[in-house]
Amino acid sequence: MRSVEAPTEKGFLVGVELKRKRGLWQVEDSLEELAQLAHTAGIDVVGSTLQRLDSPNSATYVGTGKVEEIRLGKGQLGFDVVIFDDELRPRQQRNLEEELDVKVLDRTALILDIFASHASTREGRLQVELAQYEYRLPRLTRMWTHLSRQAVGGVGLRGPGETQLESDRREIGRRIAGLKRQVEDVRMHRQQYRSRRKKAGIPVVSIVGYTNAGKSTLLNALAGADVLVEDKLFATLDPTTRRVELPDGKPVLFTDTVGFIHKLPTQLVASFRATLEEINEADLLLHVVDITHPNVREQSATVERVLRELGAHDKPVMIALNKIDLLAEPEAEEGEEGSGEETAGGKEFLDYVSEMMREYPNCVAVSAAEGMGLDRLLERVQGLLREELVPVVVLLPYSNSGLIGLLHERGVVEREEYGESGVMVEGKVPRTLAHHFEPYVVKRAE
Numbered sequence: 001m002r003s004v005e006a007p008t009e010k011g012f013l014v015g016v017e018l019k020r021k022r023g024l025w026q027v028e029d030s031l032e033e034l035a036q037l038a039h040t041a042g043i044d045v046v047g048s049t050l051q052r053l054d055s056p057n058s059a060t061y062v063g064t065g066k067v068e069e070i071r072l073g074k075g076q077l078g079f080d081v082v083i084f085d086d087e088l089r090p091r092q093q094r095n096l097e098e099e100l101d102v103k104v105l106d107r108t109a110l111i112l113d114i115f116a117s118h119a120s121t122r123e124g125r126l127q128v129e130l131a132q133y134e135y136r137l138p139r140l141t142r143m144w145t146h147l148s149r150q151a152v153g154g155v156g157l158r159g160p161g162e163t164q165l166e167s168d169r170r171e172i173g174r175r176i177a178g179l180k181r182q183v184e185d186v187r188m189h190r191q192q193y194r195s196r197r198k199k200a201g202i203p204v205v206s207i208v209g210y211t212n213a214g215k216s217t218l219l220n221a222l223a224g225a226d227v228l229v230e231d232k233l234f235a236t237l238d239p240t241t242r243r244v245e246l247p248d249g250k251p252v253l254f255t256d257t258v259g260f261i262h263k264l265p266t267q268l269v270a271s272f273r274a275t276l277e278e279i280n281e282a283d284l285l286l287h288v289v290d291i292t293h294p295n296v297r298e299q300s301a302t303v304e305r306v307l308r309e310l311g312a313h314d315k316p317v318m319i320a321l322n323k324i325d326l327l328a329e330p331e332a333e334e335g336e337e338g339s340g341e342e343t344a345g346g347k348e349f350l351d352y353v354s355e356m357m358r359e360y361p362n363c364v365a366v367s368a369a370e371g372m373g374l375d376r377l378l379e380r381v382q383g384l385l386r387e388e389l390v391p392v393v394v395l396l397p398y399s400n401s402g403l404i405g406l407l408h409e410r411g412v413v414e415r416e417e418y419g420e421s422g423v424m425v426e427g428k429v430p431r432t433l434a435h436h437f438e439p440y441v442v443k444r445a446e
Contacts, residue, residue: 011038012070012079013048016062016086020054025262025298027052027085033262033295034085034107041114046077060099061092071100083110086263090139108135108265115268123186130179131268137172190277202243202410203385203430204253206279208307209288210299211259214322216240218288218368219256222378239278246382247375250410255282260306262298269309279312283430284384291321291356291365316384318362320377325367386412389428394440397422403436 013034017027027050035045051066060067061084070082081103082096088106096104105113112132119125207215223242241255255278269276279285285307289300307313357363364380366373389412396404404423407413411429418424422440429437 008042008044009081010046010077010079011043011081011083012073012077013038013045014062014066014070014082014084015048015050016056016084017050017052018055019052024301025295029295029298030085030262034083034110037107037110037114038083041110041117043081043083046079047073049073056086057092059092059095061086061088061096067096067099074100074102081105083107087265093139107263111261111265111268126179126182126186130176130183131265133172133176133179135265137169137176140169140172187273187277202251202253203283203388204241204255204278204281205284205286205381205385206282207254207256207286207288208279208303209259210290210293210303211261213259213288213290213293213299214368215256215259215288218286218320218322218366219254221368221371221374222254244378246385247379248382250382252381252385254286260303262302264302264306269306276310279307279310279315282312282315283388284381285312285315285317286320286381287317288320288322288368289356290323292323292326296356316362316388318364318377318380318384320368321356321363321365322368324365325370325372386428388431390431390434391428392434392437393424393426393442394437395419395422395424395442396437396440400440403440406433406436 013031015027015031015034031048031050035048038045049066049070051062053063057063062070073079079102082100082105084104084106086106087108088096088104093104093106112128112135115124115128116132119128207219209215219240219242223244239255239257241253243251244254246252257276257278287300287303289296293299304313307315357365362380362384364373364377366377368374394407396407404425407425407427407429410433411427413425413427415426416423424442
């Protein structure tokens, strides 16, 4: 029997700019990103509108006139879901659904839905389910019950079933408590794994960045990994770690983490803390920036803000300006050679890259897709990790050949002298391995 795919939902987007609270992003740019999120969720966007307000309407978020405009537009455009670019209060959502007689979602619900459809591991599914329950709990009362499309489901209803969500609040509360315990178990398991990694002394580089900046493509290029790569927001959700050799032959672990986004739901930041702790435990953060994106500065600032919220703002950071292959100067048309004129946008783009490299310290321009600049990137990673090493001078007995080998493998040997009682070594070791050498310290390097 052939399976029947659910019809594509048609969506209408609504954005609001608060006149007295202008953020980093222009409302038009934020709406464009919301359209990309809707596309990722399988929604066909048929229209959008925006309104500038002094403050949100307490009952419907937008003004009554705008609500009427959207209601009239439903007959012309035929949309069956309205998506707001900001998080709505439960009362606002219910009022809007009653006024418009369509399903109403906000940006948070849309992102949660995308995460629900992309989570592939038990850990990811647990964390998404927890975030969905915490988001939906205050919205249980009459949650879309008046809509005939309730039985159809669709975007915003994936994950926990609607029937389950309509059960009593105490049962939902118990489910949330159980999920939190399971997520904590995941956190403890990851902590044990990280502890074993620390004992091995292999440095960890966490790849961070805005969603769709090319993080997974970069990990694939560096390690020959097989992480899913799609031109969609949040194409990959679960973290992936791969071992890579630096130019000096020493190993390093690169971890691809979940992408950040403008207006990242607080439920996700909290629920995914077990995964995002990978960032806090890293020795170095590799911030991948899509140099071609028109909102590159806003995206970079958003990533930096989320890192501050996670308490990782004091980590050493390296910038990878990605997709430089798309900024190459266009070839001159036939017959234009020697005209002395710059090709359209060519010099401007190249100047832009130079400006960004001056603006961001520890910056390397790369193309993950084409493999450009990866050698320079690894050399820079190697240099920054060496700066994080602890200097030591130790006298290692010949009987402890394991420590001698460990220092050569994981550290940097600057001077080595063989004597009667052992090997005198001056060099640097990872901070996580320094305690192994404490009993043999002769003096601290200046």
